[in-house]
Amino acid sequence: MNRRIAVIGAGVAGSVAARGLAQAGLRVTVFDKGRSIGGRLAQRRREGAVFDHGAQFIRPRDPVLIRLLEAGVRAGVVARWPAAEVDERPVYIGKPAMATPLKMLLAEVPVETNCRITRLARDAEGWWLEDAGDIRHGPFDGALIAIPPVQARELLGTLGDAAPAALVAATEAARLAPCWALLLAFDPPLELMHHDARSLDTGPIAWIARNTSKTGRAGRDAWTVHASPAWSSAHLEETPDVIAAELLAAFRAATGIGAVTPCHIEAHRWRYSLVTEPVGTPALFDAETGLGLCGDWCLGGKIEAAFLSGRALVKLVLN
Numbered sequence: 188m189n190r191r192i193a194v195i196g197a198g199v200a201g202s203v204a205a206r207g208l209a210q211a212g213l214r215v216t217v218f219d220k221g222r223s224i225g226g227r228l229a230q231r232r233r234e235g236a237v238f239d240h241g242a243q244f245i246r247p248r249d250p251v252l253i254r255l256l257e258a259g260v261r262a263g264v265v266a267r268w269p270a271a272e273v274d275e276r277p278v279y280i281g282k283p284a285m286a287t288p289l290k291m292l293l294a295e296v297p298v299e300t301n302c303r304i305t306r307l308a309r310d311a312e313g314w315w316l317e318d319a320g321d322i323r324h325g326p327f328d329g330a331l332i333a334i335p336p337v338q339a340r341e342l343l344g345t346l347g348d349a350a351p352a353a354l355v356a357a358t359e360a361a362r363l364a365p366c367w368a369l370l371l372a373f374d375p376p377l378e379l380m381h382h383d384a385r386s387l388d389t390g391p392i393a394w395i396a397r398n399t400s401k402t403g404r405a406g407r408d409a410w411t412v413h414a415s416p417a418w419s420s421a422h423l424e425e426t427p428d429v430i431a432a433e434l435l436a437a438f439r440a441a442t443g444i445g446a447v448t449p450c451h452i453e454a455h456r457w458r459y460s461l462v463t464e465p466v467g468t469p470a471l472f473d474a475e476t477g478l479g480l481c482g483d484w485c486l487g488g489k490i491e492a493a494f495l496s497g498r499a500l501v502k503l504v505l506n
C-alpha cells in the first residue's frame with residue numbers, strides 16, 4: 188500500500204514537498220492553520236485595495252525553479268515585475284496573488300485549511316495529528332513539519348523525549364527576524380515616480396512597494412511598506428495603531444507626499460519574517476520514525492530557500 192504522509196504547513200516548503208511526494212505516488216494530506224494556503228505569501232483585500240503584505244517577489248537562481256516560474260508565466264499564474272528588476276536577473280510574482288502558483292501545485296492534493304495542529308503522537312498504527320479542535324487525524328506513515336522553527340519546536344515538544352534530537356536541535360538553531368508591515372491605500376492614486384519597488388537602507392523603512400504596479404492587482408492605489416528587521420524588533424510589542432502612525436510618518440518623509448491622507452491604513456506584525464540564522468541543512472528527516480522538517484529557515488530565508496528545502500525533503504523521504 189502507498190505510504191500515507193501528513194504535511195503540516197502549506198507555505199512554499201510544505202506545498203513543494205506535498206506535491207513532490209504526491210507525484211511519486213504517496214498518499215499526502217496537507218494541514219494548514221490559515222484560512223487559505225500560502226503562509227508568508229499572503230495577500231489581503233481591504234476597501235477595494237489589494238495588498239501583498241508578506242513576500243513581495245522571487246528573484247531565483249535555481250534553474251529548476253526558474254523553469255517552473257517560466258512555465259507559470261505561460262500558464263498565467265506567474266508574471267514578471269519589471270519595477271523590481273535591478274540587474275539582468277528576472278523578478279517574478281504570483282498572479283493575481285503570490286500564492287496562486289502554490290494553489291496549482293496543490294490542485295490534486297487534499298488540503299485541510301483552518302486546521303492548526305497542536306499535538307503529535309505515534310503508536311503502532313503510525314502518526315496521529317491532533318488539531319486545535321481536539322480532532323485526531325491519521326494514522327500516517329510519515330509526518331512532515333513545514334512551519335517556522337519556533338512553532339515546529341513546540342510541536343516536537345509534544346512528543347517529549349521521543350522527539351528526534353537532531354530535529355529538535357535544528358529548530359533551536361534557526362532564527363527569524365520580525366517585520367512590521369504597513370498597508371496604505373490612496374484615492375486618488377499618489378502621483379509618485381520611482382517608488383513602485385524601492386529598497387531603503389536608513390530609517391525605519393526597508394522596503395516600499397506600490398502593489399498596484401504588479402500585474403493582476405487591480406483596485407485602489409495600494410502600497411505595502413516593510414519596516415527594517417532592526418526597527419521591527421525594537422518595536423515588536425507596540426500596538427498596531429502606534430506602529431501605523433510612526434511608519435506613515437516615515438513613509439511621508441521617504442516619499443515626500445506631504446500631508447496626503449490614506450483612505451486605508453493598517454499595520455500587520457509578522458513575528459517570523461526573514462531568516463537571520465539558517466540551519467545550513469536543506470531539510471531533515473528521521474527515517475526511523477518518518478518525521479521530517481523543512482522550511483526556508485533550513486537554508487537561508489526567502490522563497491527560493493523554502494522551495495529548495497521542500498524539494499530536498501522529498502528526496503530524503505523517497506530515499
Ligand SMILES: Cc1cc2nc3c(=O)[nH]c(=O)nc-3n(C[C@H](O)[C@H](O)[C@H](O)COP(=O)(O)OP(=O)(O)OC[C@H]3O[C@@H](n4cnc5c(N)ncnc54)[C@H](O)[C@@H]3O)c2cc1C
Pocket residue numbers: 195196197198199200201218219220221224225226227228240241242243244245246302303304305333334335338366368413457459460461481482483484488489490491493
Ligand atoms: C514581510 C515579509 C516579506 C518577505 N519578502 C520576501 C521577498 O520579497 N522575497 C522572498 O523570496 N521572500 C520574502 N519573504 C520570505 C518568504 O515569504 C519566506 O521565505 C517563505 O514564504 C517561507 O515559506 P515556508 O513554507 O518556509 O514557511 P511559511 O510561509 O511560514 O509557511 C508555513 C505554513 O505553516 C502554517 N502553520 C504554522 N503552524 C501551523 C500549525 N501548527 N498547524 C498547521 N499549520 C501551521 C502557516 O499557516 C503557514 O501557511 C518575506 C517574508 C515576509 C514575512
